[in-house]
Amino acid sequence: MGSLVGRNLLAGAEPDVAAGSGHADHPPRMGFFTDTSVCIGCKACEVACKEWNAIPEDGLDFTGMSYDNTQGLGADTWRHVAFIEQNKPMGNAEPGVDHGGSPGAASGGGGTDLRWLMASDVCKHCTHAACLDVCPTGSLFRTEFGTVVVQQDICNGCGYCVPACPYGVIDQRKEDGRVWKCTLCYDRLGAGLEPACAKACPTDSIQYGPLEELRERAAMRVEQLHDIGVEDARLYGHDPDDGVGGDGAFFLLLDEPEVYGLPPDPVVTTRDLPSMWRNAGLAAAALIGGLATVFAAHGGMRGGRGGAR
Amino acid sequence: MSESEVRREGIAGARPDREALVGRGLRPGKGGRRGGRRGGRGEKAMVPDAEFTSYYGLPILNPPVWKAADVAAYLFLGGLAGAGSMLAAGAQLTGRPAAARALKISSLAAIAGSTAALIHDLGRPARFYNMLRVMKPTSPMSMGSWILAAYGPAAGGAAVLDVAGRFPHLGRAATAAAAALGPAVTVYTAVLIADTAVPAWHEGRRELPFVFAGSATTAAAGMALLAAPVRETGPMRTAAVSGAAVELAAAKLLEWRAGLAAEPYTKGRAGRFMRAGEILSGAGTAGSVLLAGRSRAGAALSGAALLAGSTCTRFGIFYAGIQSAEDPKYTVAPQRERVTERGTRATS
Numbered sequence: 001m002g003s004l005v006g007r008n009l010l011a012g013a014e015p016d017v018a019a020g021s022g023h024a025d026h027p028p029r030m031g032f033f034t035d036t037s038v039c040i041g042c043k044a045c046e047v048a049c050k051e052w053n054a055i056p057e058d059g060l061d062f063t064g065m066s067y068d069n070t071q072g073l074g075a076d077t078w079r080h081v082a083f084i085e086q087n088k089p090m091g092n093a094e095p096g097v098d099h100g101g102s103p104g105a106a107s108g109g110g111g112t113d114l115r116w117l118m119a120s121d122v123c124k125h126c127t128h129a130a131c132l133d134v135c136p137t138g139s140l141f142r143t144e145f146g147t148v149v150v151q152q153d154i155c156n157g158c159g160y161c162v163p164a165c166p167y168g169v170i171d172q173r174k175e176d177g178r179v180w181k182c183t184l185c186y187d188r189l190g191a192g193l194e195p196a197c198a199k200a201c202p203t204d205s206i207q208y209g210p211l212e213e214l215r216e217r218a219a220m221r222v223e224q225l226h227d228i229g230v231e232d233a234r235l236y237g238h239d240p241d242d243g244v245g246g247d248g249a250f251f252l253l254l255d256e257p258e259v260y261g262l263p264p265d266p267v268v269t270t271r272d273l274p275s276m277w278r279n280a281g282l283a284a285a286a287l288i289g290g291l292a293t294v295f296a297a298h299g300g301m302r303g304g305r306g307g308a309r
Numbered sequence: 310m311s312e313s314e315v316r317r318e319g320i321a322g323a324r325p326d327r328e329a330l331v332g333r334g335l336r337p338g339k340g341g342r343r344g345g346r347r348g349g350r351g352e353k354a355m356v357p358d359a360e361f362t363s364y365y366g367l368p369i370l371n372p373p374v375w376k377a378a379d380v381a382a383y384l385f386l387g388g389l390a391g392a393g394s395m396l397a398a399g400a401q402l403t404g405r406p407a408a409a410r411a412l413k414i415s416s417l418a419a420i421a422g423s424t425a426a427l428i429h430d431l432g433r434p435a436r437f438y439n440m441l442r443v444m445k446p447t448s449p450m451s452m453g454s455w456i457l458a459a460y461g462p463a464a465g466g467a468a469v470l471d472v473a474g475r476f477p478h479l480g481r482a483a484t485a486a487a488a489a490l491g492p493a494v495t496v497y498t499a500v501l502i503a504d505t506a507v508p509a510w511h512e513g514r515r516e517l518p519f520v521f522a523g524s525a526t527t528a529a530a531g532m533a534l535l536a537a538p539v540r541e542t543g544p545m546r547t548a549a550v551s552g553a554a555v556e557l558a559a560a561k562l563l564e565w566r567a568g569l570a571a572e573p574y575t576k577g578r579a580g581r582f583m584r585a586g587e588i589l590s591g592a593g594t595a596g597s598v599l600l601a602g603r604s605r606a607g608a609a610l611s612g613a614a615l616l617a618g619s620t621c622t623r624f625g626i627f628y629a630g631i632q633s634a635e636d637p638k639y640t641v642a643p644q645r646e647r648v649t650e651r652g653t654r655a656t657s
Contacts, residue, residue, distance in 0.1 A: 010447070038329050065365045072367055082364060134504060136451035137436075138443040156439045157432015160450050163373040163505040163634060172374045177432025204327040224328065258641045261364030265644035269504050269511055270447050276500045276514050277446075283499070283518035284492035287526065290551060291395050298544040301404035 011271035013240040014127050021142035029146030030189060032198065032206060032249035033214035034120055035221060036260075037233060039205040041067060041118035045079040048200035052185065053078065056173075066116075072261060073121055075173035078182040079197050082260050084117040090230060090254065119260050120206055122197070123148070123169045123182035124237055125248030128268040131161035131170050131181075146211070146248055147184040155179055166244065166266035184248070211248060218252060230254070236262065243267030361645060363637040370506055372634040379430035381627035383423045384498050385620045388525025389532060390419035391494030392552075394464055396529050398488035399544065400537075401481075408537035408545065409484075410471050415532045416487065417468035420461050420494075427457075449501040456493045463487040495525040502630060508640060509579075509633035510626075512570035519559035520626070524619045526552030527590055531615025534601050534608045542608060546597040549615055553590040556622065560587075570639055573632040574625065582625030589618030 008014050018026040049055065058076035063069050066083035073080050129148045132140040139154035140161060150170075157177040161170050170181040185195035193199070198208035207214060218235055225233035232254045237247030243266050257264050313323040363369070373380075397412035428437045440454040466483030470476055499521040503514035510517070530549035534542055560583070564571040573579050593614030600607025633639040 035327060038327060063365075068365075072364075074371065084364070130506065133445075133447040134450065136443075136445065136448045136454060137439040138445070139439070154436075154439055154442070155433070156436035158440070158450060159374040159430070159432065160448070160505075162371050163507045163510075163630070165371065166506040168369050168371040171371045172432055179432070203329070207327065221327070256362060258362045258369075258637070258645065259364065261367060261369060261637075263369050263640055263644055265647050266506075269506050272511070272514060273447060273449075273500075273504055276449075276503050276518075279515055280496045280500045280518040283496045283522045286519070286555075287392070287395070287492050287495060287522040290555075291392075291399055291526070291548060294544045294547045294551065295399040295403050298547065299403065301541065 026144040036119035045197035052196035074171040127245030130164040384623040391491040392525035392529035394487035394491040405541040411536035413468040460490040508570035512567035516563035523556030528619035534612030573629040579629035586621035
């Protein structure tokens with residue numbers, strides 16, 4: 001272990017996150033690159049994740065939100081496919097084309113301007129993970145792969161990680177009491193397998209691999225899309241200098257992050273923790289000083305002096 | 310279904326896999342940038358900067374799973390205990406034994422209630438001892454657990470030895486220890502809730518410790534007015550007035566400085582609790598100036614109002630956090646503003 005000075009322990013870029021957590025001889029940092037431009041919304045990732053990790057049912061709601069009845073990540077949903085319907089053309093595509101003349105077209109079927117965005121969301125396995133920072137039991141830990149995992153035999157369900165996560169990923173399983181989230185299939189990784197969702201993805205929208213390699217591949221892909229006129233394509237969570245020090249699971253999006261239910265500029269809350277402790281120290285000092293002054297001003301009661309001012 | 314086949318000149322009809330092109334790029338020979346419709350860019354300029362978008366209005370954050378009856382009550386009880394121990398030590402040092410005893414007992418009761426509430430709030434209460442498994446400065450809850458583990462026995466010793474009248478030296482040491490840890494017990498809870506992604510709490514991180522210190526002083530002084538003889542409560546009345554003033558001023562500063570994230574403090578259930586807290590603290594303060602020095606009943610009434618005011622403020626702060634986490638506006642709009650101010654897109 002090197003010196004603590006000059007290291008980005010709470011925020012900022014951290015090139016070797018596993019070593020920073022005390023793993024001496026560790027494999028490269030592994031992660032996901034989710035390229036939403038080739039996502040077809042099949043939800044195989046959701047199903048594969050549930051199957052492999054034996055996750056209970058997460059509610060049978062009919063939401064009316066396009067094809068999304070899953071709604072969001074939580075204790076019982078570790079992959080969530082978002083569906084967004086927009087009246088917005090993609091790249092140079094020409095929406096509003098009347099397909100009436102084509103064989104098999106519905107009678108009177110005019111054109112629509114619909115574009116359909118689909119994206120599979122997952123735990124970001126942040127470089128600076130707020131859930132891990134605030135966990136009081138040490139149940140959440142950093143694996144040798146640089147991922148963030150809950151140790152279920154330690155978690156006592158205090159729930160602190162839930163509001164700490166800037167992405168709204170981790171949550172408490174009510175009937176169980178403990179918190180649950182994506183483990184990036186820690187059990188499969190240890191056996192040299194890729195996570196269940198990436199394995200099941202039929203279009204390789206979910207790509208698993210060493211993070212460095214994924215970042216290079218993602219940069220090439222976004223350039224390729226820009227070249228064919230898909231100007232909306234952008235990477236999200238790839239930058240080691242962002243508010244969470246870069247995500248272990250990052251995305252290629254075709255619109256602003258908030259359209260997909262992702263925060264546009266997430267910051268790890270513990271970045272501000274030193275200043276918060278300083279403020280608390282100031283308040284405590286003010287409290288001590290204030291009360292000491294009050295008692296000094298009123299003086300002692302001995303000798304029959306009254307306490308009234 | 311597209312089918313690929315191997316020919317002499319290579320593979321024909323192979324699927325593009327992850328290099329699949331979207332939009333017009335799909336058509337052979339027409340790839341690359343064209344003039345004419347440039348959808349993305351033209352559309353974006355139509356959207357005004359201040360507008361916020363969300364995914365079907367769903368919250369971005371997962372709201373806290375903490376129960377109000379446990380955690381908001383703990384915010385109040387912890388403050389009552391911590392500030393109470395400080396007032397008790399002050400009262401004992403300045404020859405006000407009845408007030409000191411009353412406050413020691415209330416601190417013990419409050420911290421016992423706090424601990425019970427905190428354990429009850431756990432998803433797995435039987436595993437509460439895992440809180441002392443590690444010591445993590447990055448986790449205010451871990452630090453708080455250790456603070457409570459040290460403070461609890463001190464507050465307990467101070468109360469029990471005072472009532473029993475045994476081992477006065479040990480009793481004084483326990484009183485001093487409880488008073489020394491009192492400020493930590495009082496203000497660490499502000500860091501606890503500020504160290505989250507909840508906008509109303511995180512954006513109030515500068516002012517919350519002062520709100521909590523003021524509110525705790527108000528509560529403990531109120532308890533003294535309620536439980537101690539009038540002739541011993543002079544300093545408590547001054548403490549009540551100054552505590553309420555600090556609480557109110559810090560809360561107003563928070564609402565002013567936190568911008569949009571402060572809006573939940575004035576709305577809905579949180580807003581009602583905050584207003585009730587202001588009115589009750591105001592009434593209690595007025596009562597402690599005008600009535601509490603004259604009659605026992607006036608003092609008790611003022612004390613009760615102060616305690617109720619502090620409770621309402623803590624519940625108001627708790628609910629403001631929940632409300633701000635449940636509405637994506639409070640998460641998205643300030644972050645979007647930040648991105649715009651930086652003059653770059655959040656993503657390249």
